[in-house]
Amino acid sequence: MRRQGKKLVLVLLLLFAFGPFGRTPAWGQQAVETGPGKPEQAVERVIVQLAAPPVLAYRLATVSGQAGRGSGVPGAREAQSLLAYGQRLEEEQQQVVARLREKGLLVESTWHYTQLFNGFVALVPAARIKELVAVPGVRALFPDQRVHATLADSVPLIGAPAVWAMTDPSGRAVRGQGVRVAIIDTGVDYTHPDLGGCFGPACKVIGGYDFVNKDLDPRDDNGHGTHVAGIIAASGTVTGVAPEASLYALKVLDSQGSGWTSDIIAALQWAVDPDGDPATDDGAQVVNLSLGGPGGPDDAVSQAVDAAVDAGVVVAVAAGNTGDQGFFTIGSPGTARKAITVGASAKNDTLASFSSNGPVSQGWLLKPDLLAPGVSIQSTIPGVSYAHYSGTSMATPHIAGGAALLRQLHPDWSPLHVKAVLMNTALDLGLNVLSQGTGRVQLATAASPWAVADPGSLSLGLDVLAEATWTGTARFTLTNSGGNAALYSLSVGSGLPAGVNGTLSAGSLTLAPGASAPVTLTVEVDNGVLTPPGSPTFTVAGKVLVQLEGNTLPVPFGFGVQQGADAYEPDDGYSQARPIVPDSTPQTHNFHVAWDEDWVSFTATQGTTYVVETGNLGPDCDTVLRLIAGDGTTELAYDDDSGVGVASLITWTAPADGTYFIRAHQFNGSVFGDNTYFDLWINTVQIHADGYEPDNAYDRATSMPADGMHQTHNFHTAGDEDWVSFTAAAGSRYTIETGNLGLSCDTILQLYDTDGTTELVYDDDGSDEPLASRITWTAPASGVYFARVHDFSPSGYGDSTGYDLWLTVCSLPEDLNGSGVVDLADLQAITNRWDETSATPGWDPRFDLDGNQKVDMIDVMGVAKAWGRSCP
Missing domain, CATH: 3.40.50.200 (Peptidase S8/S53 domain)
Incomplete structure (x- = not known):
């Protein structure tokens, strides 16, 4: 992974007049001791952002809160809901922390945030930092910088x-x-x-x-x-x-x-x-x-x-x-x-x-x-x-x-x-x-x-001179703060350069006291007339003038002008995303200003798998790709360096028909220019399902005998699950395990009760084979039970996620407490049931080994004779 300046501990902004102000972000690298006689391990301080919104965003979204007014004290019911949601975020964070520890990706976690930001601070092995983004629940990483x-x-x-x-x-x-x-x-x-x-x-x-x-x-x-x-x-x-x-x-x-x-x-x-x-x-x-x-x-x-x-x-x-x-x-x-x-x-x-x-x-x-x-x-x-x-x-x-x-x-x-x-x-x-x-x-x-214009300035974006004309729009809300009705005059101030023309949605507004109205500014640019004043990057600025009885309220506006940008600019947000057709010719982009972003949109079909990829990167380019849902804000997938070198690659299956967005940006946003070009393309792929599909729910489970023969499955779509059902006998001990995993497979096993919804046992990496799973369990009662298999990563799927699944049984009815071995505890348990019959309240047929509807000496002797027997 190429990271210019990555090993520097930045000295950031000291906001006295003599302080430095750097522009290049870096990870906060340090070293920790790994044990007596062992070398120090280089670790990075990173801020890990999780997918769910923080508590305050949840409040605004769920209780019809108004941005900027969310500090009011909530009622008892709302407060209880917010506390419960915050607790849920804390639990999810602990789950992610546990996964990171399990994978060897976490040295230490410190601050945990839930109110304004959902995430925590982690010390991570420096050589493995990019692996964090593949962990379920992780949305993004940010360097924890010195300030x-x-x-x-x-x-x-x-x-x-x-x-x-x-x-x-x-x-x-x-x-x-x-x-x-x-x-x-x-x-x-x-x-x-x-x-x-x-x-x-x-x-x-x-x-x-x-x-x-x-x-x-x-x-x-x-x-x-x-x-x-x-x-x-x-x-x-x-x-x-x-x-x-x-x-x-x-x-x-x-x-x-x-x-x-x-x-x-x-x-x-x-x-x-x-x-x-x-x-x-x-x-x-x-x-x-x-x-x-x-x-x-x-x-x-x-x-x-x-x-x-x-x-x-x-x-x-x-x-x-x-x-x-x-x-x-x-x-x-x-x-x-x-x-x-x-x-x-x-x-x-x-x-x-x-x-x-x-x-x-x-x-x-x-x-x-x-x-x-x-x-x-x-x-x-x-x-x-x-x-x-x-x-x-x-x-x-x-x-x-x-x-x-x-x-x-x-x-x-x-x-x-x-x-x-x-x-x-x-x-x-x-x-x-x-x-x-x-x-x-x-x-x-x-x-x-006497009046308020909100926001107080208008940012129109960037004109990249890629087209003959460019149009930018912005809106502010004008409020009458006086005690009387007022007739406001609105105009665009003079002084705009040739080729730039600004118009307003209204030339005047009459507002009652306390009333508000929106005003839209539209700026049209003739790029054939607009002449850059010698610099390849500059800002055109002007003012909207709100006037009343000799008083003037100026609202500044501005936009950037950039030469040398790619042909798809402006494309700096989902509202400006340029369309791209899957399986078509790649688009060539470049990051022409600091912190530039390039957005594209594409139409996806439910169930179809897409590969989004960058390639042919310029010498100063190091892309990051983010897949965004149709709302333009919800991140569905993230990748830094899964492509060739420092290129990026996302493989994803569409959960529904619709329009989705791709956001591409530099890993280090302060690096830009002619050497940051890259190609971007989207291809569709066909991943083969195994022969047991559809089996993605307990009511579609494949029946599996406990004969030691394996079934071969694979996860063919993102979030795919494979369910099997099996008939268990009370007191019998069963082993369910995965093995022969594909290169991209990391299984999780869950055992469910006869209702298909109550989880009984969970395992991630309990098998002898790395990343494989194993559950050994004694059936408490006879019936049909279910096992669910899925990948550790919700985005893990494809032909390299194949695995084998086995179910074996060891019948040991004398192992009454399910420990896997017949011992003193089982003898004590059956002795405590001496003389119980099928008419006794709380009757448990497991203790009636000979089936005569009574716990008697024959049953006790059966346990005694099986003393020391075991199941794996």
């Missing part, structure tokens, strides 16, 4: 004192009272007098956890988190943006400012539900993440951030400090779609030179979202001390504190509404949207908006 940490005049600059003078619906001054803000950082020095001087429910820092040392004391031993906390909520020598907000201190970074993305996910889950009880209202309403590293909007930590927003939490994330490296430098989880990604400005409203620039190349997302002061910010540090720090780390808590004020003032606002308002009301500094977002935050204006 690093990224007021006197800045607080008035953003308008916080004006908000303090306002009152919330309860009549309290708006200073953050009643709002809980979680700071995921290096911890907080809660002994600092400006931060309350204590730790616990009656203090400013009301709780927290140390995810580095795994204890209940999240005290800061670095200083970064304490500085962030002061900007948010200090009250003393310095005053934060929300001085009466309560804080959770969640330490994920050590004394050097380093940590793991897996700890960030664990901390986000803690912040959403600190006590793990959905029936209690103790979760944070705002989270601050002044940290980050390389990644994209679909990596594990970005998924967790988006899930937290759906659960009702505003999440503010630092953009990064690599502005000197140009565009495409936003770090994860600032790449999360629903996060408020914060760049840094100076106090004179100029852009901080270090503040990272967008866009996010995957989807060409416009980031950052807005700016806040981040240059020479004075705040608290451990001890009774203060210091001036610079960085987007310092800008982000200004937004987190501002969000706390808005959540107190407007408790009915969802997180995405808060984000939109902050973006809508920012001060336009006249800079590139990829540097400033919508501008520098203005809290006083945000507290009382």
Whole structure:
């Protein structure tokens, strides 16, 4: 497996202004001792994502929850359902862990997540990492990367004192009272007098956890988190943006400012539900993440951030400090779609030179979202001390504190509404949207908006110049936030380059107070006229203008322009997937920008087996393939390197007629260009069924005699099962086993009672032959029983999954307790039944060895004479 840079332990984003910001993800490799006298074993830290949705996604899907409002305390019945679902996820995770251990694929598992993300952290033998994706239940793997940490005049600059003078619906001054803000950082020095001087429910820092040392004391031993906390909520020598907000201190970074993305996910889950009880209202309403590293909007930590927003939490994330490296430098989880990604400005409203620039190349997302002061910010540090720090780390808590004020003032606002308002009301500094977002935050204006456009910016995607014309569309919802009906004028601002034309679905809207209406922007591009300004990749940006009585609300929009892309672009999502016909000519693609994805769609027929494959890879190409269901989101199969070299291959049988999608992307998304080309094709295959089909249910089971003769089966479709039935006699001992397994076969045996549904015995690899199965069992009563055989992997099938199945019997009626040997326990058991007859309540005919309807001396002597006999 070729993995450029795989053995590097990355030093990620330190969100002080002097910190590095790398762009290449890597697995977290380390070494562990394997025993005395044995060499160390190289292992990888990976985040394993499982297939089922996490608890909060389950809640939104099953209880008609609304994204962004899922933090409300559920009723007793719903809470019980959520706890039960979470327990089920935990059980499924333990099953996967057990499978990994059984296969020798797991050295250790640590954090287990169920709330925002369904998965766990695993230490895996480095040489076997790709085998994990074949384990049933595993959806995807993500590297567990090393991450690093990224007021006197800045607080008035953003308008916080004006908000303090306002009152919330309860009549309290708006200073953050009643709002809980979680700071995921290096911890907080809660002994600092400006931060309350204590730790616990009656203090400013009301709780927290140390995810580095795994204890209940999240005290800061670095200083970064304490500085962030002061900007948010200090009250003393310095005053934060929300001085009466309560804080959770969640330490994920050590004394050097380093940590793991897996700890960030664990901390986000803690912040959403600190006590793990959905029936209690103790979760944070705002989270601050002044940290980050390389990644994209679909990596594990970005998924967790988006899930937290759906659960009702505003999440503010630092953009990064690599502005000197140009565009495409936003770090994860600032790449999360629903996060408020914060760049840094100076106090004179100029852009901080270090503040990272967008866009996010995957989807060409416009980031950052807005700016806040981040240059020479004075705040608290451990001890009774203060210091001036610079960085987007310092800008982000200004937004987190501002969000706390808005959540107190407007408790009915969802997180995405808060984000939109902050973006809508920012001060336009006249800079590139990829540097400033919508501008520098203005809290006083945000507290009382006259209208809200949600989302606050529109990302239209990518025009690859592959066709003569290109069209991009996006939609926002306009809401009247004023107290009176209003007639809004809508237009596309001037300044678009030649060949680019923008139109709106409406030129004006009349809205009653509180009413909303959708507005669609359509941008049409004549690629024959549009001239790139010297660079092969650039962004075209403009603004939709919403106007009312002299006031203007700008909504930035933008799209990317890329030369040198393949002919199938744009194809960066299921809605843009290009059709491919099975058994036709391969399509040639290339990854033309960082984190590019190529999607294709195809029509499948139920029961037909398809092979999806990449090949003819360029020297810098290393593909990953994902098979997606017709909904465009549910992953059905995954492969990295099952093809030739680092090419990919998926073999799959369609469970139903319909349209399915293939998503192809680079293993390392930051590698792109002319040398990342590859061919993609789909072929149909015919896999031969064995002679016992159909036998995929107990009521279709093949009858099998216990004569020691074998049946030869194979799994001919994904998820295939083979069932056999056999007649057993009470007290007889039976052995059912598989053997002579094909190269791709790994059987599991299950024995079922006479009803065909009650499982009696289970075995995976209990046979002497590797991966074969064996069950030895004594029949408790005479009757027809069933055995079910299936492959360990639901996707395991084909002509190489053949196996033989045997059933043998050892009749030993004197073995009354089913131990396989006649011994003292059997003699004691029959003696205890002495003189029982068929009329005795609880009569068990197994003890009547001679069949005279009575347990007597003849039966006792029968056991005694058989003493020591055994069955395998």
